[in-house]
Amino acid sequence: MKKKLFVLLVVLMSLSLIGIIFVQAFFINNALKNEEKQFTSDVFRSLSLVSKAIEDKELLSYDKLYKEVTKSGKTPDSSEIRRLLIFESFNEETNQSTQFKSTITEESFKAPSLFFDIGIGTDSINIKKFISQSEINVFDHSPIDGQINLQPVQTSKDYSTMDELGRIFYKKDYRAVYKNYPVYKRISNEEVLELLESQFLLSGIKTAFEYAIYDKDLSTKIRSDNFELTPKSTIGIPVFLDNESRSNYSLYVDFPERKKYLLSSILGMIVLSIIFTIIIILAYSSAIYQLVKQRQISQIKTDFINNMTHEFKTPIATINLAIDSIRNPKIIGDQEKVMRYLTMIKEENKRMHAQVENVLRISKLEKNELNISKERVELNDLIEDAITHVELLVEDRNGYVKTHLEAGKSSVLANETHFTNVIVNILDNAIKYSEGEPKIDVYTENVGNSILIKIADQGNGMSKQVQKRVFEKFYREHTGNVHNVKGHGLGLAYVKRIVDDHQGHISVESEKGKGSIFTIKLPLIS
Incomplete structure (x- = not known):
């Protein structure tokens, strides 16, 4: 292989290896970013569910207060707050029409605030209950004695404590009641921790976290011991929303071992990538080393053959000359010259034999055959x-x-x-x-x-x-x-x-x- 071609191959192979490493690093980095986005999304979803759970808890608490008031024997002030005609239809075959009505009635109680241990500096508060009533009337439009009956021939009524519309009014009322209620009386540290742990577990988030509820920029009593508000890693969501879906309170969570947790999620891929990269690097290094070594050996063997050829050439030529001289009729009769040429042949033969012995000796040493x-x-x-x-x-x-x-x-x-x-x-x-x-x-x-x-x-x-x-x-x-x-x-x-x-x-x-x-x-x- 020519030197330029060899260098070109080494350069191309090196660039390919570097490219593979960069591509792997790029994909691992992308995977880490995707995991981080998914993690943030899961946390936001969990916090939203926690916020809703807190609201539902307060709603149940409000309903409990209402029941305590009704048990005290107070008489509510009732008023109809909404009448809604939802549906009306006419059947030509029966000459009858059907009308559907929905009514929401408000029952309001006034009670001392101390009765509920709210402690917001007011003499009394309003506790309200909303009752939904639906009514279906069927009218017969067939004339009787030449007159149409305006009274319903069939009526059905249904009462329920709450429907969707009633729930909207109910939420607005309880939010107004709890608006100035201290946050540490609305929920406890244990309740927040339990809600967060359960939601994170359901979302598959299994890492340590710290939490806190802030009133605007001020910390409240609802917080974990080691919480620190860091804009880059802390995730927050509003809680205790008012009737305009606004709130001064925010629930924040922070994950001290976030990076470690995210890395652990793709640790298997990283480890396998590193192992395969190391294997490729070792194989590549070994291949380059073998190529360089083979090239060196090839050059050395070429030099060796040249040297051996040169060293054998001289004794062979000397032996040929000595034999030609002995065959000369003028010299073959001269015993002294014949002996001289025979000695020369013997010495040159020993010299070649020694060269061959050295090669064989090294070969045996390499094979551990030399005793x-x-x-x-x-x-x-x-x-x-x-x-x-x-x-x-x-x-x-x-x-x-x-x-x-x-x-x-x-x-x-x-x-x-x-x-x-x-x-x-x-x-x-x-x-x-x-x-x-x-x-x-x-x-x-x-x-x-x-x-x-x-x-x-x-x-x-x-x-x-x-x-x-x-x-x-x-x-x-x-x-x-x-x-x-x-x-x-x-x-x-x-x-x-x-x-x-x-x-x-x-x-x-x-x-x-x-x-x-x-x-x-x-x-x-x-």
């Missing part, structure tokens, strides 16, 4: 032995390897062959990456129950970025297309795997142009 048996070894002795493998290479370039083996205790549990290869690989790298004479110092020292091995060189050194990746498989520092240093990026990867398998730790400190120091820490055995 590493450990035994007690003296690390100081093992280091001395490893140095002998590279001494000739160092001397050939007029360099040196100095040892500073100051560790008094050097017994470790290790595989002699593999750990020798570890030291040799690090020394070989120090030689390869020294442009001039290789100058290498090897140190050992005891730190607690561990032994430290430090291999310091004065070679080319590494940048911070290279240091972070130097132990990765196939990784080699990019030097353009110049293969001035032979290798395939497996040596230090192998070193780290072996050190890790020995419960050790390896690190590197380096500065570009000033050399590197590789430090290995291994646990000692008694």
